[in-house]
Amino acid sequence: MFGTGYIFWRGGDGIREEFGALGTREGVGFMAEATIRDVAREAQLSVASVSRALNGHKSVRPETRARIVAVADRLGYVPHAGARSLSMARSNAIGVVLPDLHGEFFSEIVRGMDREATRLGLQLLLSNMHADPVQAGQALRAMHGRVDGLLIMCPQMRTEGWVGSMPRGIPAVLLNTPEPMMDHPSMAIDNRAGAAAIARHLIDLGRRHIVHIAGPDHNIDARERREGFEDAVRKLAPDATVTVLSGDFNEDTGEDAANIILKENMKVDAIFAANDMMAVGCLQALRAAGKRVPEDIAIAGFDDVPIARYLALTTARVNIADIGARAVIRLTQIMNGGEGANDGVEVHEPELVIRGTTVTTH
């Protein structure tokens, strides 16, 4: 099962013909790559010296070090990161557990994390957290013993499923997770403020017949955006109406909403979708049906994904990549022993971006 089909690695010259002396589990000719012991033997020194030399310790004679480096080089020795982690109790990797994310959200957040992780010399271990709590637990547990810290995003309302299997032995930063768990620093988007900003903008434009395309209600972001929007409209313009249509954050449900509006011939002069993708789907469908945007109907979204700019979609900008990057930074601070000031939630305020789907540009 194991040890077949591999393309073996030979860094230096001689093939290790004496590997049997070290023993091999398979018993067959598994041509292993050079280990620290091979280097030690070849250099006529102890493994301890090799380890010290290769890790830049001072207490090793330059001459000795040179000999070791030469041998290591010749054998193509590469330290076994797994063994190193086990011995040092440090992996220089951080685990990232994400749910099934819609569209560009996934990309942007991973991108931001990757940017910062690379800068800090950390590796990112990715794992999906499915809605299924069992799988979520598995994903979480698979991280134990491989990473120094955890970045967990789970905007679903139900946290009971996985909090139980959350390793408490390693630091973790939570993203967009409802009811921030005690002792865990977290990152959050001020969805209410963003939605309120959109509301104010639409109301200022004189719109009063508003439709909100909501995201799934078990999603914390979706819920906060809806509530924040409804509250703001109620306060700013009691005479306005907000009709809520349901979506799932995907483009086609935005299209569905548009079709409902068209078919029912609803009286609508503004639409606020809980995210950009639904806004985009709605926008396209409406324009295809001959509606003028923004003249007849103004449309706004949330997130400011890259596409939004090209379609001139008014939206509440969330710098997703930055949030990911910030999460990595906070996590490493904790990992490196930074004590105080790391707890609590770091709230990111969305920024209203006004574009052509709500105001005419000329």
Next chain:
Amino acid sequence: MFGTGYIFWRGGDGIREEFGALGTREGVGFMAEATIRDVAREAQLSVASVSRALNGHKSVRPETRARIVAVADRLGYVPHAGARSLSMARSNAIGVVLPDLHGEFFSEIVRGMDREATRLGLQLLLSNMHADPVQAGQALRAMHGRVDGLLIMCPQMRTEGWVGSMPRGIPAVLLNTPEPMMDHPSMAIDNRAGAAAIARHLIDLGRRHIVHIAGPDHNIDARERREGFEDAVRKLAPDATVTVLSGDFNEDTGEDAANIILKENMKVDAIFAANDMMAVGCLQALRAAGKRVPEDIAIAGFDDVPIARYLALTTARVNIADIGARAVIRLTQIMNGGEGANDGVEVHEPELVIRGTTVTTH
């Protein structure tokens, strides 16, 4: 340095007060999480039995297993994945080494890989390969001993920098890498065919004054697209001219190209950009300057990133996510001992997608 600032994990009840007996490197009260030995001691059994029980071996009495599971549960025991990998010489993780990718390419490829990896119960270990060969080597070496296989993308022409530090001990699949290395299966895009399809399309439309916005010349994709395009045009319409402007795959260089065309008042009726992002930048700049697309100038790109569809950009579609997913599948086949038929390069043919930037839709 280590062991401070952590939020410790206690799964069951009692705090291990006897950890000192097991020894600890720090000497201080590092409250470690339960290990297999804790479970064994608590259950009054050997670690071997615990291991067998928890890994579903048959040779363990149901009664014994139950006792073990109960204890493990109570102590909140989670196997240490790192130690497990070391012992089993298998990590269930695959390493992904990517260069600094432009725009959505990164997202899409990681997305496809993640999709398949999740399905196969594998974790993805991400690492950036910078242009700097030294860093590239580091990224590669850091993977040694943590992953069972490697997915490497490096479209840069210069491979000397990192091939040397490529672990040959583990299977690897190369993506978009020039001069496919011997013994290494690889994935490639048929850039020439895609570019030729675009060429034919533009020529069929009667366009003869063509500009090509090229990508960086040290990039294999960029080079192949340029050469394939020039060759095709030369063959299909010897009377046509192709002027090459240089870009770097980013949107703004597409814009730059447009400005050059405008400022020089070049006679141009078609533009083929080496990727969508440059095409988009060019498109926006041209339209902003009052040019009619496609009437005055037809524009085509390459890749079919999500944005392309919304802007109705004609392009050569590459299913990036699928390539990533396929790479994972091929890799696992090799990892699982699938012998033949895994070598060689798997070529993905782009598909011509005709949209509104080259033909009027009504």
Next chain:
DNA sequence: TTGTATGCGTTATCAA
């Protein structure tokens, strides 16, 4: 069916 002992590849402690 269960226990004992060894090895995985590395780092760190302590003595030389």
Next chain:
DNA sequence: TTGATAACGCATACAA
């Protein structure tokens, strides 16, 4: 400055 050796946490021959 160097070497012998015990961890790290787990899996597995082999013996009982």
